[in-house]
Amino acid sequence: MGDLGLEEFPLCMAVIEPKYTMSGNVEVLLGVGDHVLLVEEDGGVQVVGEGLGPLQKMVVSCNGKLLASFTHDGQLLVMPTDFSSIIFEYACETAIAPEQLVWCGMDSVLLYWDDMLLMVGPYGDPVRYIYDEPIILIPECDGARILSNSTMEFLQRVPASTESIFKIGSTEPAALLYDALDHFDRRSAKADENLRLIRSSLPEAVEACVDAAGHEFDPSLQQTLLRAASYGQAFCSQFQRESIQEMSKTLRVLNAVRSPEIGIPLSIQQYKLLTPSVLIGRLVNAHQHLLALRISGYLGLNQEVVIMHWACSKLTVSSAIPDPTLLEILLDKLKLCRGISYAAVAGHADQTGRRKLAAMLVEHEPLSSKQVPLLLGIGEEDTALTKSTESGDTDLIYLVLFHIWQKRPPLELFGMIQARPLARDLFIRYARCYKHEFLKDFFLSTGQLHDVAYLLWKESWEMAKNPMAAGRGYSLHGPRIKLIEKAQNLFAETKEHVFESKAAEEHAKLLRIQHELEVSTKQPIFVDSSISDTIRTCIVLGNHRAAMKVKTEFKVSEKRWYWLKVFALATIRDWDALEKFSKEKRPPVGYKPFVEACIDADEKTEAVKYITKLADPREKAEVSLYLKHSKHLHVNAT
Amino acid sequence: MSQIPNLQNGPIDFTPIRDQSHKELISILKNIRGKKCLVLDPKLGGPLSLIVLTSVLKEHGAELHHLNEDPIESTCTKVVYLVQTQLHLMKLIASHIRSDTSKGLQREYFLYFVPRRAVACEKLLEEEKVHNLITIGEFPLYAIPVDEDILSFELDSSCKEFLTDGDTTSLWHIAKAIHKLEFAYGLIPNVRAKGKASVRVADMLNRMQDEEPVNSTDTDVPEINTVILIDREVDMITPMCCQLTYEGLLDEFLHINNGAVEIDGSIMDANEKDGKKKKVPLNSTDKLFRETRDLNFEVVVQVLRQKATSMKQDYTEMQSTNQTVSELKDFVKKLNSLPEMTRHINLAQHLSALTSKPSFSGRLDMEQTILEAESYDICFDHIEEMIHKQEPLVSVLRLLILLSVTNAGLPKRNFDYIRREILHSYGFEHIATLNNLEKAGLVKKQEGKSNWLTIKRALQLIVEDTDTTNPKDVSYVFSGYAPLSIRLIQHAIRSGWRPLEEILKLLPGTHTESKRSAFANANGPSSDILPGMDKPQDGRRSLVLVVFVGGVTFAEISALRFLSSQEGMAYDIIIGTTKIINGNTLTETFMGNMG
Structure with missing residues (x-):
């Protein structure tokens, strides 16, 4: 917060929590001189309450709405925290500031000097208490706790419902109902008379009895009040029964924690504000697991928190118990709660140095996504790999793989995945993307030479795609061919890969020839085209000798040769050469290529030359029909 | 008309699934305040357009880009990547970030994985030393309603990944998608699976139910009565034929x-x-x-x-x-x-x-000839000629796969010859394509005798005199060939796998049937043999979810719709698929990429 530029120390200070302020930020009140400064979190400063002070003490109420302050002239002022008005004023007998100024619930204020405690409430006269020993006041939502060296007391304004029943001479309906129960117990007819008196306000009376029971600390009084409520409820139809049950339930919990062995003397309002789950948290922290478990079971809350805390505490204190025994003890309790995380308990076991026990526990974890990381944490890598494979979740398998990869020498990793096809395939998939060299090592270690060969062959293409990596342009084919030849030799190592070896050999040869062609034609259009394309390109360029050379080098069949040459000639529309070619000898695939090439090039007159030579009569008829039909279409279109 | 279909008239209302995804996507955009550059995986652009309008993305301050090699040209200081969980995309992202850094650009990077984060991808980002610059999240888009009766899991290459690479990641995603569906529509009590991948998915589904149970009470009638999982591998024939719907x-x-x-x-x-x-x-x-x-x-x-x-x-x-x-x-x-x-x-x-082109009728003739499996040599010669003519490789491969699958592979001599012709005609880089196909068993050396004739006869796959105008049988979708996959599903719906055991054994992979309940004991669901499916209650038809692991074609979808529309049918059918495919798109996943 900002520098306020104050010349003197503030006389007093109070903080308003963010949840109670308009701005949603924390605000601080400072008593300075005769006014109060309201300082906001972002540095804004306002002057409020001018002329009220100087204030010697300030305190904000539990709900952040009211401010009690003690002025320099002995006045106790109560006002809203925005200082809009003064709600209450009380002149004390002394102008000496009290040692402690504390709210007691929402509507009274305690002031403490030396040995006197003064309770100032909105109605009636203040109450005075004298203490021989020094005390500390602790504000609560519904009262204040008073701590001395020897005792703890709880001071509270008597709740309205209690007052309405127990005030001497009270004729409130609730008091009459309470009285009626007394008569009923003594079999006196007065009971009925009482009831008739309050017939119309019976529901309120029942409600008051229930409420008063809640505020009571003495179980027998609670019981009597609830019995009164239940007695009254029998005579009124519209009252909700659940509220009595609910209250009984709440009181059972409260009585249990108030018992001296536990020692948490909560009032009902404090309990409600605290919420049951926080209470259970406090109980387990106080190692009252059994009670916590019973309460959470009784209230229908999730027992996982309690059991988990218990299991961890048990682990911490049971260093003397052997693993199997302790495992049994733990499992016996853990099974009480479905869906509990065995992995978390196992994790704790590992932290307390019981790795073997952790391994036993994690075995029981049904969620593989929790089980596997823990197995890795306790060094059970092999089991982790098995479990993750079983789960089918490849992400978990990768988690294990990377872990082993990082921690173990490569050969150990290779050994582990070799017998596990899924893990192996995933490893290969990743390594293919990023770790080529490492993958080669793996294949070499397992004797998969052909897979190394494939990798090398692939690299040869990557080199072509990314020439920068291999140096400059034309010298490129050298290293590429070397890689391919290496691949060829590796393929040749196993007899299952003769085909691949031969293909690699041909590929290397093709690259050489294409390179030569590029040099001789000065056209960079050959490299990385196929053998067939190379032949076609040569013919299109008119280089029939080169085409023929490629044909012989790669033992291209006559059939393929005819198709290629016919289509290439049609591409350059060299119809004379085509005709000459058709007459060289009887084409091994008949005249079909000639017909198709002409039709494709839309040269019907040329096509007709060959149609008559077609051997298959059906084919002949089909082609003729198509030509006629398409001519027809052509006419239509124009 | 919008590309986003209306979903309310289908047998089941998929709207909540789409709405959920819509909400999740918008909240991702909202959480990153102000203007941002949204860089989409090109594979995601299409699917996302079925969920949200581009204008809505723009309303939330997103400037759209597609992920590719080029660095992002934008004035935005916040860059949000939305990508499928794929390793190779990480390198692109890393190179973008490095390029920005070298230019001195200071940007905030967000990376959302679809459908979930992956250790392997993040490891790669670490290796590339950009991991600490990126805020990573996930967009759990496991299934997208493509139409009122179709859910796509958008796993484009799941078939290839499983068959060739042995990578089962997509299977886990399928199981997760179905399990998520169960959270919305109740536990599916009957599970039938055929094929290696499908059986795995069924196992994972049971495992997920053990780990994270869908809670439903016995009185709740589950919306989906049965899920039938079937591997694409079981029927590689159908997608290779030209669809005629x-x-x-x-x-x-x-x-x-x-x-x-x-x-x-x-x-x-x-x-x-x-x-x-x-x-x-x-x-x-x-x-x-x-x-x-x-x-x-x-x-x-x-x-x-x-x-x-x-x-x-x-x-x-x-x-x-x-x-x-x-x-x-x-x-x-x-x-x-x-x-x-x-x-x-x-x-x-x-x-x-x-x-009306002769080449089209020629193609249909050839498919027919291969399916009839009586003149191997004619078919082989035809394929050889296609290669010589250098027709598109994918068309060649479709017929080759068809020929190889119906003949339990090609005789060694033919196999080596045709592979050599392919390498010579289309380039040696296709050694990778051939290797992929061989690993997947789609084009391979002949082993043993083919079962195709037995299967064809037993399941009545070839139907003479198919009336395409008033069809009585699913064979109308291929003008005379009833898809193998659909025949299997017909049986599975009618009577379960049991009467079909002998035929199923002839097809790739195992098969399982199991019955599950929300209160399965710790030993997992019992695998009692089911009787035929329960009769529909109160006249409402129950639902069968048919999941194609590895993709489904439109013709098969049409055939299933035809089955649903039959009067005697007790079930409505909805379809789940890794992707809607055809012969080309499926074959292309196996092509290219040397290695």
């Missing part, structure tokens, strides 16, 4: 992508000559398409002609006689369907031109 044929020629085709503007409007591409949405919101998509294309032409004629008749009557107001109203109503009519007449005309 209207939608199937559109897909074969124009490739339907996420419920739309992109075509030359001139096809839709003869006056448009600027060669601009036009996007035409195709889904069941279009009533005419809903009516015609599943018909054999021959019939579609007739239907369209009838409709046009009746409209013309109405029009003539309109000019000649005096009409009452209500008749006028009817006429105007009919006129409203005119744009749909025009659209489909244009598309049908385009398809007609393509299917």
